[in-house]
Amino acid sequence: MKYSQEKKNSIIKYLLEKINQNTAGVSKIVSETFGMSRNTVNGYINELIEKDIIKKKQRDVYELIDKKFTYALKRSEGHLDNDTYAYYNCLEPHIKDLPENVQRIWSYSFSEMINNVMDHSMAEDLDIVILRNYLETTVFIKDNGVGIFEKIKAHFELPSLDEAICELFKGKLTTDAKNHSGEGIFFSSKLMDSFFIISSNRIFMTDKFEDERIVAAKEKISDGTVVIMKLSNFSNKQAFEIFDDYSNDFGCFTKTRIPLKNIFTDAPVSRSQANRVCNRLDKFKEVVIDFDGLDWMGQGFAHQMFVVYKNEHPEIEFIPVNMNEAVTKMYNHVTSDNV
Numbered sequence: 001m002k003y004s005q006e007k008k009n010s011i012i013k014y015l016l017e018k019i020n021q022n023t024a025g026v027s028k029i030v031s032e033t034f035g036m037s038r039n040t041v042n043g044y045i046n047e048l049i050e051k052d053i054i055k056k057k058q059r060d061v062y063e064l065i066d067k068k069f070t071y072a073l074k075r076s077e078g079h080l081d082n083d084t085y086a087y088y089n090c091l092e093p094h095i096k097d098l099p100e101n102v103q104r105i106w107s108y109s110f111s112e113m114i115n116n117v118m119d120h121s122m123a124e125d126l127d128i129v130i131l132r133n134y135l136e137t138t139v140f141i142k143d144n145g146v147g148i149f150e151k152i153k154a155h156f157e158l159p160s161l162d163e164a165i166c167e168l169f170k171g172k173l174t175t176d177a178k179n180h181s182g183e184g185i186f187f188s189s190k191l192m193d194s195f196f197i198i199s200s201n202r203i204f205m206t207d208k209f210e211d212e213r214i215v216a217a218k219e220k221i222s223d224g225t226v227v228i229m230k231l232s233n234f235s236n237k238q239a240f241e242i243f244d245d246y247s248n249d250f251g252c253f254t255k256t257r258i259p260l261k262n263i264f265t266d267a268p269v270s271r272s273q274a275n276r277v278c279n280r281l282d283k284f285k286e287v288v289i290d291f292d293g294l295d296w297m298g299q300g301f302a303h304q305m306f307v308v309y310k311n312e313h314p315e316i317e318f319i320p321v322n323m324n325e326a327v328t329k330m331y332n333h334v335t336s337d338n339v
Helices: 004-019 026-034 039-048 083-093 099-120 148-155 163-168 183-193 239-245 271-278 299-312 325-338
Strands: 054-058 061-064 067-074 125-133 136-143 196-197 202-208 213-216 225-232 255-261 285-289 317-321
Touching: 004 026, 004 039, 004 061, 026 039, 039 054, 067 083, 067 099, 067 225, 083 125, 083 136, 099 136, 099 148, 099 239, 148 163, 148 196, 163 183, 163 202, 163 255, 183 196, 183 239, 202 239, 225 285, 271 299, 299 325
Parallel strands: 255 285, 285 317
Antiparallel strands: 054 061, 067 125, 125 136, 136 225, 196 202, 196 225, 202 213
């Protein structure tokens, strides 16, 4: 049976997704899923091998082929004078065939990360690695400058690296407010399917399921900062939709969301922990406090956030979400006298 090009493209994309998931017996799975003969599927597989899109590992087991491109940029040679040099000379040639919405996301996110290196890191050297296969593109940006988490910690005089990293969850974080809005990392992490910042033996990560978290690196990480960004070449994301989610009717960045489970390893109980969360929230008009994954919260934490801080900042709308029964009872307990 001869399929339309659109149907064939859908079959090939499904086939490649299964291969990317290290699925064994892909020809049989694709055959059964689409009700087509194994010979037709094998014909597609052979075609993909000939085009250097996949390669065979063993019988009916394949893997996608990554094309790798590396670049070494130096401040002394003017490569870091502006972000357009890195974009047009390193990334743009490898994504110009992708859909317009995907190109826009890459243009924004890549440029923002390069700007951070240019203006904040004091790095002399910047290495860029681009991995591109049929399904997705991954970009590694590594500098040898001041580690980003250490710089945030020092600039805001925070007591720990973890508290410095927590500020990234909120957005509007910059050590140079005169020249930067502090939105680049926040929105880039939302736009990408996977986003990592590695520095000072800490890893800030988020993925397309909005699973944001901080973890300690298992092995020592060299000085500087590494940013890793991954995005599907077929992503349906639109940059303006992501910006709209955190903006008011006039397009101003006024909303943020705090995923508490990614900040605290145990249920938050103290007023000091609440103050940690509330730091810089006066920059927003709407704050979503996400209790997903937390079984409980202490009275001190709840009272400090939803009564003391809220009374001090009546212009801020606090929206608690994903509260279980225990969390809801404590919330109601501390706020009942302030309704």
